[in-house]
Amino acid sequence: MYLKPPAGASFAHRFDAPIWASLAMREMEADIACAVRCELNVLITGEKGVGKTSVAERIHRQSRRASVPLVIARAPGGVEAPDRFERALLEAFPDGAVLLENPELLSPEMQSRLERFVERVEIRGSSRQAHAQIGQVRVITATSSDLFGLVRGRRFGESLFYRLNSIHLVIPPLRDRAEDIPALLQQFLSASAAAAPVPFLSAGARQELEAYRWPGNLLELRAVAETLASLDRPRVETDDLPPGIRR
Amino acid sequence: MPGILVVSNDGVGLAHTLSALHEAGYQASGASSFEQAKQFLAYTSPDLVIADECLGAFNGLHVIMRARATQPEVPAIVTTRVKSRGLEADARSLNVEWMLKPQTPAEWLGPVFRTLRAGPAAGPVSAQDVASHQVH
Numbered sequence: 576m577y578l579k580p581p582a583g584a585s586f587a588h589r590f591d592a593p594i595w596a597s598l599a600m601r602e603m604e605a606d607i608a609c610a611v612r613c614e615l616n617v618l619i620t621g622e623k624g625v626g627k628t629s630v631a632e633r634i635h636r637q638s639r640r641a642s643v644p645l646v647i648a649r650a651p652g653g654v655e656a657p658d659r660f661e662r663a664l665l666e667a668f669p670d671g672a673v674l675l676e677n678p679e680l681l682s683p684e685m686q687s688r689l690e691r692f693v694e695r696v697e698i699r700g701s702s703r704q705a706h707a708q709i710g711q712v713r714v715i716t717a718t719s720s721d722l723f724g725l726v727r728g729r730r731f732g733e734s735l736f737y738r739l740n741s742i743h744l745v746i747p748p749l750r751d752r753a754e755d756i757p758a759l760l761q762q763f764l765s766a767s768a769a770a771a772p773v774p775f776l777s778a779g780a781r782q783e784l785e786a787y788r789w790p791g792n793l794l795e796l797r798a799v800a801e802t803l804a805s806l807d808r809p810r811v812e813t814d815d816l817p818p819g820i821r822r
Numbered sequence: 823m824p825g826i827l828v829v830s831n832d833g834v835g836l837a838h839t840l841s842a843l844h845e846a847g848y849q850a851s852g853a854s855s856f857e858q859a860k861q862f863l864a865y866t867s868p869d870l871v872i873a874d875e876c877l878g879a880f881n882g883l884h885v886i887m888r889a890r891a892t893q894p895e896v897p898a899i900v901t902t903r904v905k906s907r908g909l910e911a912d913a914r915s916l917n918v919e920w921m922l923k924p925q926t927p928a929e930w931l932g933p934v935f936r937t938l939r940a941g942p943a944a945g946p947v948s949a950q951d952v953a954s955h956q957v958h
Binding site: 602605606608609612613614615616693694711722723733734737738740741742743745 | 856860875876878879880881883884887888891904906907908909911912915916
């Protein structure tokens with residue numbers, strides 16, 4: 576279990592001006608720059624809470640399509656109905672951008688429809704005009720599933736996979752880049768303690784934070800920052816950290 | 823002697839392709855994965871990048887975009903096993919040649935020669951060129 580952020584809270588940290596200490600994230604910045612420069616489809620993978628949606632939004636915001644909204648298309652599963660999914664795709668037609676979430680939930684039939692959409696050969700939907708046009712919708716896909724593993728297991732279409740992953744960003748989990756934690760925490764603390772001075776992190780507290788596994792990744796780190804900010808102290812000591820984080 | 827980076831996770835095909843390019847007088851290097859290609863591009867600047875679309879969890883277009891981060895006009899060819907209108911459109915948008923994967927190493931030589939001759943970020947390979955080098 577990990578600390579969850581308050582319901583409905585916006586993800587304050589949006590990676591807009593990141594200064595990464597880790598090599599992995601600096602490498603990823605190079606790939607994000609590639610994604611911003613071109614119009615290719617982008618696949619973003621990583622564990623829950625690593626900030627996939629934030630990266631997707633940033634790519635879109637900095638791209639040439641920034642003037643059009645990034646339409647969210649959640650793969651039908653649970654409460655999401657297939658026609659709602661298709662409507663979302665059509666909303667971005669003919670030259671907008673779609674954030675496709677959790678494509679692993681798509682049925683084979685829906686995968687096939689999506690493939691026709693990204694192959695720009697056929698648009699199915701209620702709009703007759705759409706049928707007559709060839710669209711150039713950019714699809715940014717975000718998932719915490721191992722989509723390539725599903726391809727190998729024949730549970731996700733190989734050709735669809737390669738149409739979605741023209742650029743593949745793999746966001747590493749926070750535990751694999753502990754050197755990023757202090758700067759990220761400071762950013763979250765700044766956002767949480769808006770008017771107050773940002774508390775200073777003691778060396779002991781920093782060591783504990785870097786040693787922790789962070790199963791909830793950035794979402795969990797932000798929740799911890801909000802807890803620490805609420806203490807309203809100028810300095811964060813080891814004892815101030817939530818019990819689950821202290822060794 | 824032009825330097826060519828060939829990226830493919832088909833080990834046998836890659837070895838044969840490199841051999842054919844060497845015999846034709848090119849200085850060809852191979853990378854069998856996206857990671858290897860990235861490492862190669864961090865230290866060298868090839869005159870041509872040839873990448874297979876299917877590189878495990880990654881895509882040959884990603885390799886080409888990485889190459890162009892430091893060499894914006896480097897000519898490139900993306901190969902594919904299956905004809906794809908989406909890939910064709912993507913390749914065109916990047917000014918990248920695309921072709922169906924040749925069956926024999928020797929079939930690489932024509933498109934490679936033409937792409938290098940056309941120079942920086944050359945225009946699309948003609949339909950005739952593609953037809954003469956596609957898998958039958």
